[in-house]
Amino acid sequence: xxxxxxxxxxxxxxxxxxxxxxxxxxxxxxxxxxxxxxxxxxxxxxxxxxxxxxxxxxxxxxxxxxxxxxxxxxxxxxxxxxxxxxxxxxxxxxxxxxxxxxxxxxxxxxxxxxxxxxxxxxxxxxxxxxxxxxxxxxxxxxxxxxxxxxxxxxxxxxxxxxxxxxxxxxxxxxxxxxxxxxxxxxxxxxxxxxxxxxxxxxxxxxxxxxxxxxxxxxxxxxxxxxxxxxxxx
Amino acid sequence: xxxxxxxxxxxxxxxxxxxxxxxxxxxxxxxxxxxxxxxxxxxxxxxxxxxxxxxxxxxxxxxxxxxxxxxxxxxxxxxxxxxx
Numbered sequence: 001x002x003x004x005x006x007x008x009x010x011x012x013x014x015x016x017x018x019x020x021x022x023x024x025x026x027x028x029x030x031x032x033x034x035x036x037x038x039x040x041x042x043x044x045x046x047x048x049x050x051x052x053x054x055x056x057x058x059x060x061x062x063x064x065x066x067x068x069x070x071x072x073x074x075x076x077x078x079x080x081x082x083x084x085x086x087x088x089x090x091x092x093x094x095x096x097x098x099x100x101x102x103x104x105x106x107x108x109x110x111x112x113x114x115x116x117x118x119x120x121x122x123x124x125x126x127x128x129x130x131x132x133x134x135x136x137x138x139x140x141x142x143x144x145x146x147x148x149x150x151x152x153x154x155x156x157x158x159x160x161x162x163x164x165x166x167x168x169x170x171x172x173x174x175x176x177x178x179x180x181x182x183x184x185x186x187x188x189x190x191x192x193x194x195x196x197x198x199x200x201x202x203x204x205x206x207x208x209x210x211x212x213x214x215x216x217x218x219x220x221x222x223x224x225x226x227x228x229x230x231x232x233x
Numbered sequence: 234x235x236x237x238x239x240x241x242x243x244x245x246x247x248x249x250x251x252x253x254x255x256x257x258x259x260x261x262x263x264x265x266x267x268x269x270x271x272x273x274x275x276x277x278x279x280x281x282x283x284x285x286x287x288x289x290x291x292x293x294x295x296x297x298x299x300x301x302x303x304x305x306x307x308x309x310x311x312x313x314x315x316x317x
Contacts, residue, residue, distance in 0.1 A: 058300070058301070059303055062300065062303065066300065094305070095303065100305075101305060102303055102305040102306045104248070104306060105251050105252065106251070107249065107251055108251075109251050109252070109255055149248060149249075149305075149306060150305065151245070151247065151305065152247070154305070183249075
């Protein structure tokens with residue numbers, strides 16, 4: 001039995017189809033979800049994909065975060081359902097308060113599109129359950145507003161409570177400003193909620209599951225997510 | 234009654250403002266050598282239906298708090314409310 005993973009399409013979502021494809025490639029059943037529906041169609045996990053929902057107008061993810069479907073996602077997350085926000089999806093989760101912090105314009109003001117390394121910081125999440133802290137994964141990033149920020153108190157809480165999912169790093173795993181692709185606070189590339197069922201990350205694991213076209217750092221993350229989904233199926 | 238409202242949204246002081254910095258960096262070449270501390274915010278204007286100005290202002294506050302500003306990174310102020 002395949003786990004069913006929902007992928008939400010907002011107006012302006014771009015990477016929804018790639019997320020669905022990655023789910024299928026990794027052995028799950030992808031289910032398309034629509035932003036204005038109040039129906040998660042009984043899925044076992046939800047992905048909020050990358051893209052430019054609502055053209056990034058007002059703030060990235062701000063309008064999408066107020067969609068009817070996100071209210072359902074909120075309830076699903078409260079029940080412990082696995083929720084993954086990728087890039088714009090991460091922005092939506094932060095805007096909706098399901099994850100701490102916010103994503104702002106890259107410090108260098110340039111849109112960055114390249115393969116980076118991220119170091120896994122915790123295995124206590126639905127995306128990293130099969131991974132070892134310290135492990136380095138290669139994944140692509142493509143964003144103009146990916147700089148993770150938080151007020152000092154909240155940033156301290158994120159660190160103290162182990163909510164950092166992954167950090168940008170050098171190929172050998174060391175954290176170094178030269179490898180911080182967007183100036184994110186403490187090189188944070190992704191975070192999790194306290195329960196570990198809601199995660200967000202700026203890099204794109206859905207573009208890193210096929211060895212024929214690029215890095216495969218997304219494979220272990222999708223494997224973890226599908227295992228978490230299967231456990232609920 | 235219809236009221237025209239203006240909400241100004243600003244980045245919180247502690248947060249780096251790459252846009253403001255970029256603007257500030259360009260100023261000397263344009264002859265502005267005495268300008269510093271540039272920060273960029275936004276103004277959102279809208280009409281709202283309300284029985285009176287106080288109620289209109291309250292609606293503007295609600296919209297500012299609920300959508301126009303992200304409290305993690307921004308503060309807002311209702312700058313003007315006038316009969317439309």
